[in-house]
Amino acid sequence: AQSVTQLDSHVSVSEGTPVLLRCNYSSSYSPSLFWYVQHPNKGLQLLLKYTSAATLVKGINGFEAEFKKSETSFHLTKPSAHMSDAAEYFCVVSSYNNNDMRFGAGTRLTVKP
Amino acid sequence: DAGVTQSPTHLIKTRGQQVTLRCSPKSGHDTVSWYQQALGQGPQFIFQYYEEEERQRGNFPDRFSGHQFPNYSSELNVNALLLGDSALYLCASSPPVTSGELFFGEGSRLTVL
Numbered sequence: 001a002q003s004v005t006q007l008d009s010h011v012s013v014s015e016g017t018p019v020l021l022r023c024n025y026s027s028s029y030s031p032s033l034f035w036y037v038q039h040p041n042k043g044l045q046l047l048l049k050y051t052s053a054a055t056l057v058k059g060i061n062g063f064e065a066e067f068k069k070s071e072t073s074f075h076l077t078k079p080s081a082h083m084s085d086a087a088e089y090f091c092v093v094s095s096y097n098n099n100d101m102r103f104g105a106g107t108r109l110t111v112k113p
Numbered sequence: 114d115a116g117v118t119q120s121p122t123h124l125i126k127t128r129g130q131q132v133t134l135r136c137s138p139k140s141g142h143d144t145v146s147w148y149q150q151a152l153g154q155g156p157q158f159i160f161q162y163y164e165e166e167e168r169q170r171g172n173f174p175d176r177f178s179g180h181q182f183p184n185y186s187s188e189l190n191v192n193a194l195l196l197g198d199s200a201l202y203l204c205a206s207s208p209p210v211t212s213g214e215l216f217f218g219e220g221s222r223l224t225v226l
């Protein structure tokens with residue numbers, strides 16, 4: 001069975017500074033990995049996805065993530081945080097047939113002015 | 114193009130009652146998945162429907178059941194409600210050919226008193 005662990009429940013950064021949200025995964029298969037964002041009272045939105053192509057994945061709003069098989073990690077980064085980035089972020093691993101997506105517990109990102 | 118729509122947005126029930134939540138998938142999507150998101154946690158996979166049948170199920174009791182209609186819309190039914198069923202219930206749809214991305218509705222928030 002597959003699972004993800006988000007290493008930080010809460011991350012706080014200042015506007016304009018880098019963002020790092022950490023995720024480790026466990027999977028019996030070559031995984032597909034995703035990052036989703038959830039703004040208050042909104043549905044989840046896909047930021048980016050890794051599906052065994054390039055290990056460095058670029059997403060929307062300047063976010064990137066790097067798949068590191070040796071470290072079983074898929075950390076999310078952004079060079080410069082914006083106030084609008086404040087939200088809950090979820091790392092997700094899917095089964096080989098994408099029928100069962102497993103979410104991490106989430107990381108709440110706070111951006112200070 | 115309407116995205117995934119869910120109804121009702123909020124509802125309050127008492128223990129022992131039954132509830133039905135509804136979901137209309139994004140146009141062109143034929144697969145619907147349901148997730149339960151308790152406060153402060155990541156979404157937990159309940160089940161997935163495809164071609165009007167339950168294709169995969171997470172670790173939820175039989176009190177949770179569902180249905181998919183010929184127009185691909187779906188219902189989630191929960192019987193004998195418990196206080197612990199209080200959560201945000203998320204519906205997600207995906208197209209016939211998918212790389213795993215899910216398109217989420219904004220959810221139905223259920224409170225059980």
